[in-house]
Amino acid sequence: MHITRKEYLLEQKEKGRRLMGVFPALYPREILWALDIVPAEIWDPPLEIRQAGAHLQPYICSVVRLGLELILQGKCDFLDGFLFPHTCDSIQNLASVIYDFIGARKPCYFFYHPKIPHGHTARDYYLKNLKALAAELKRQFGPLKMDSLREKVDMGRRISELLGELYDLRAARRLDASNEAFYRTIRKGEYLFPDDYIAELEGFLTQTRSEESRNGATIILSGILPNPPQILTLLDDLDVQVGHDDLLNGSRRLLISNEKPGDPFEYMAECYFHMPPCPTRGSSISDRMRHLLSLINATGAKGVIFNVVKFCEPEWFDVPNLQEELKKRGVPSLVLDTELNQGLSGQMKTRLEAFIEIVRVHRESITTKH
Amino acid sequence: MKDLGAPLLFRIMEKRKKKRLREPNPFMGPPLKCAGRLRQIMTRHYYLSRFAKGARPVAWVTSGAPVEILRVFGFYTIYPENHGALCGAQKMGPELCAEAEKKGYHSDLCSYARIDLGHAFSGKTPAGRLPRPDLLFASNNICQTVLYWYKQLSHQWDIPLITFDTPYNFQEIRSGDIHFMVRQFEEMVPELEKISGRKYSHKRFQKIIRIAAETSRTWGQVLAAMKHRPAPMTIFDAFVHLAPVVSLRGLPVALEYYRVLLNELNERIEEGIGAVREEKKRLMWDNIAVWFKLRDWSHLFAERGVNFVAATYTNAWAETIHHLTEESPFESMAKAYSLIILNNNLSHRLKLMEKMIRDYQVDGLVILSLRSCKPYSVGQYDLKRLLMERLGIKSLIIESDMTDFRTYSEEQARTRIEAFLEGLGV
Numbered sequence: 001m002h003i004t005r006k007e008y009l010l011e012q013k014e015k016g017r018r019l020m021g022v023f024p025a026l027y028p029r030e031i032l033w034a035l036d037i038v039p040a041e042i043w044d045p046p047l048e049i050r051q052a053g054a055h056l057q058p059y060i061c062s063v064v065r066l067g068l069e070l071i072l073q074g075k076c077d078f079l080d081g082f083l084f085p086h087t088c089d090s091i092q093n094l095a096s097v098i099y100d101f102i103g104a105r106k107p108c109y110f111f112y113h114p115k116i117p118h119g120h121t122a123r124d125y126y127l128k129n130l131k132a133l134a135a136e137l138k139r140q141f142g143p144l145k146m147d148s149l150r151e152k153v154d155m156g157r158r159i160s161e162l163l164g165e166l167y168d169l170r171a172a173r174r175l176d177a178s179n180e181a182f183y184r185t186i187r188k189g190e191y192l193f194p195d196d197y198i199a200e201l202e203g204f205l206t207q208t209r210s211e212e213s214r215n216g217a218t219i220i221l222s223g224i225l226p227n228p229p230q231i232l233t234l235l236d237d238l239d240v241q242v243g244h245d246d247l248l249n250g251s252r253r254l255l256i257s258n259e260k261p262g263d264p265f266e267y268m269a270e271c272y273f274h275m276p277p278c279p280t281r282g283s284s285i286s287d288r289m290r291h292l293l294s295l296i297n298a299t300g301a302k303g304v305i306f307n308v309v310k311f312c313e314p315e316w317f318d319v320p321n322l323q324e325e326l327k328k329r330g331v332p333s334l335v336l337d338t339e340l341n342q343g344l345s346g347q348m349k350t351r352l353e354a355f356i357e358i359v360r361v362h363r364e365s366i367t368t369k370h
Numbered sequence: 371m372k373d374l375g376a377p378l379l380f381r382i383m384e385k386r387k388k389k390r391l392r393e394p395n396p397f398m399g400p401p402l403k404c405a406g407r408l409r410q411i412m413t414r415h416y417y418l419s420r421f422a423k424g425a426r427p428v429a430w431v432t433s434g435a436p437v438e439i440l441r442v443f444g445f446y447t448i449y450p451e452n453h454g455a456l457c458g459a460q461k462m463g464p465e466l467c468a469e470a471e472k473k474g475y476h477s478d479l480c481s482y483a484r485i486d487l488g489h490a491f492s493g494k495t496p497a498g499r500l501p502r503p504d505l506l507f508a509s510n511n512i513c514q515t516v517l518y519w520y521k522q523l524s525h526q527w528d529i530p531l532i533t534f535d536t537p538y539n540f541q542e543i544r545s546g547d548i549h550f551m552v553r554q555f556e557e558m559v560p561e562l563e564k565i566s567g568r569k570y571s572h573k574r575f576q577k578i579i580r581i582a583a584e585t586s587r588t589w590g591q592v593l594a595a596m597k598h599r600p601a602p603m604t605i606f607d608a609f610v611h612l613a614p615v616v617s618l619r620g621l622p623v624a625l626e627y628y629r630v631l632l633n634e635l636n637e638r639i640e641e642g643i644g645a646v647r648e649e650k651k652r653l654m655w656d657n658i659a660v661w662f663k664l665r666d667w668s669h670l671f672a673e674r675g676v677n678f679v680a681a682t683y684t685n686a687w688a689e690t691i692h693h694l695t696e697e698s699p700f701e702s703m704a705k706a707y708s709l710i711i712l713n714n715n716l717s718h719r720l721k722l723m724e725k726m727i728r729d730y731q732v733d734g735l736v737i738l739s740l741r742s743c744k745p746y747s748v749g750q751y752d753l754k755r756l757l758m759e760r761l762g763i764k765s766l767i768i769e770s771d772m773t774d775f776r777t778y779s780e781e782q783a784r785t786r787i788e789a790f791l792e793g794l795g796v
Contacts, residue, residue, distance in 0.1 A: 310478070
């Protein structure tokens with residue numbers, strides 16, 4: 001598929017589908033799909049901040065500032081509504097700024113997901129919220145047919161399987177794709193309708209599946225999203241593979257459930273509570289650490305890069321403990337404090353290169369010992 | 371444990387106080403007589419906390435959490451945010467924040483959290499010593515930050531963390547949200563019984579609820595006294611006198627204290643005593659106090675005949691908590707704690723500010739933009755614009771932090787304040 005995101009979305013609109021601007025990060029996309037709505041996720045639009053500064057302080061993270069900028073520059077005028085999942089304090093208030101003050105002149109929806117440990121109370125509440133959101137959307141966007149929802153849940157499951165396969169192949173070093181190509185493909189899920197996304201993933205799998213094992217150092221990438229993309233290209237240039245990620249818009253959203261879809265709402269709830277740990281869902285540090293270690297073990301990664309968006313509180317609070325635990329286990333890590341779309345500064349590039357040197361030395365010393 | 375060493379401590383404090391008596395400010399009215407009593411109450415609270423460990427279960431609690439439920443089980447409660455404010459007022463913010471930063475916590479994170487973590491790592495505190503908790507109790511009705519922060523403490527010390535999850539009110543509060551919160555309370559009870567070793571008593575809970583509601587109501591009356599011209603106290607006083615309704619809510623001592631304070635304020639109103647001798651203009655404050663500038667700013671504004679008579683921050687403990695009812699304690703707690711200003715949409719905040727501006731006859735607004743507090747600060751630029759459009763109210767935005775003065779520029783703030791006051795004609 002060689003058309004831009006905007007062209008694709010306009011094409012969908014022409015087909016009669018409705019378009020929903022969705023802010024990060026966790027939301028039941030199957031409900032939107034079943035209503036023939038294309039979710040267009042808003043993470044890091046490539047814009048210069050010109051108008052958002054009149055509404056948001058400079059210490060608000062660039063995900064939030066760029067998202068607002070996109071709306072203020074009129075680049076969301078062709079969308080039919082907005083959905084704000086409750087991800088953090090800044091997105092929470094941004095939702096209210098847009099809905100109450102700026103007036104997006106479009107329907108706005110809010111989706112709260114529980115922050116307490118996952119038990120019956122949290123599950124029941126999540127389930128009720130799924131149904132409440134469906135009912136709200138139905139009022140605006142027409143009937144929600146259960147058959148259609150079931151079909152979209154199946155498609156969501158297929159997408160998870162394909163993503164899982166891609167991640168597994170990459171972890172086993174049997175994916176012949178650059179880091180940049182991998183994330184460019186994965187991130188198409190931020191706006192493609194499921195049938196197109198499935199085709200895209202299947203095509204990518206066919207093209208990149210490799211019988212030969214790749215060499216080179218492997219690292220784990222943690223954070224919110226793979227931006228600035230120059231991090232990926234630099235890793236490619238250095239012949240370093242991201243073996244797995246702990247990214248909010250990457251593997252932290254992988255819907256994993258062993259349950260077979262019965263009731264679609266029950267299934268969606270089941271998937272939500274089986275997602276990998278994430279601070280935006282209230283996961284404990286121990287759970288995050290266990291997960292990170294499992295990724296390291298599965299991939300043989302020799303280092304972790306925490307690529308953290310500046311001012312992102314959910315991420316920044318956990319980093320010191322995660323780093324400390326990694327250090328105790330002899331796993332080198334690097335923390336990058338990044339602004340979206342700002343490229344890599346010379347200093348950052350040098351730090352990354354130096355880190356990769358350390359990872360390589362670490363890898364060689366382990367290989368020699370064995 | 372009740373009076374262990376406390377009388378001796380207070381005598382020492384009184385002696386010290388006499389030694390450092392300051393010249394009264396000629397632009398300000400006489401200080402509140404209650405201030406000494408407040409100091410005693412809070413010092414006693416912190417002092418006794420040193421001996422609480424072992425005698426009573428200890429909980430560290432966030433400022434918006436429904437502490438009433440902990441009181442049923444006899445928890446001795448410590449408020450890290452209150453402690454953060456104390457550190458800020460003592461100008462220890464940067465020192466303690468730096469302790470957390472040494473451990474890798476970013477300087478962009480909430481300074482209350484950094485102070486608390488800095489204290490946890492170094493033991494430094496102006497309060498002598500804080501008891502290590504048996505329980506951490508956090509509610510995200512004030513911010514999500516407290517969840518990330520308390521998670522650190524829980525991990526660091528291997529101490530249980532109970533979270534009270536209050537869904538954000540994007541529009542009106544929903545029955546499903548109330549049900550969710552009530553179920554959380556029901557699930558907390560056996561857990562709290564286990565941690566405290568005490569049984570739940572509904573009768574005791576009802577009594578606590580009654581006291582808490584009455585305390586909040588009385589605090590509201592204390593604040594409402596500032597509607598009078600001249601206002602008998604300033605918001606800088608209120609920032610300090612806020613401590614009992616935050617930290618000791620549900621205990622008789624807080625209620626008794628506010629009754630005494632209210633009497634004093636009523637006496638001052640009758641006698642025409644204002645907190646500022648010549649009250650020319652009245653202002654409202656938005657956001658948490660700048661603890662390290664309380665005294666300086668109260669003097670700076672008083673010198674120009676300007677008094678702060680209202681604040682969205684101090685109002686937070688008067689706005690909803692008095693809705694607690696002993697007939698339906700869980701449900702009323704769910705509503706009261708979920709509907710507080712920071713867990714409510716900005717349309718609600720705008721209406722509240724409009725009402726306060728009218729009720730308190732406010733001439734201008736000072737908005738503190740805090741990088742430490744996103745839920746308070748995101749939306750302030752629009753609030754400023756809309757209040758100007760709707761009420762013609764002039765306002766000033768100051769960028770600062772509540773405790774970490776490394777991010778504060780005195781020169782810049784002074785220049786902006788001076789220009790604002792000139793605009794107000796004082």
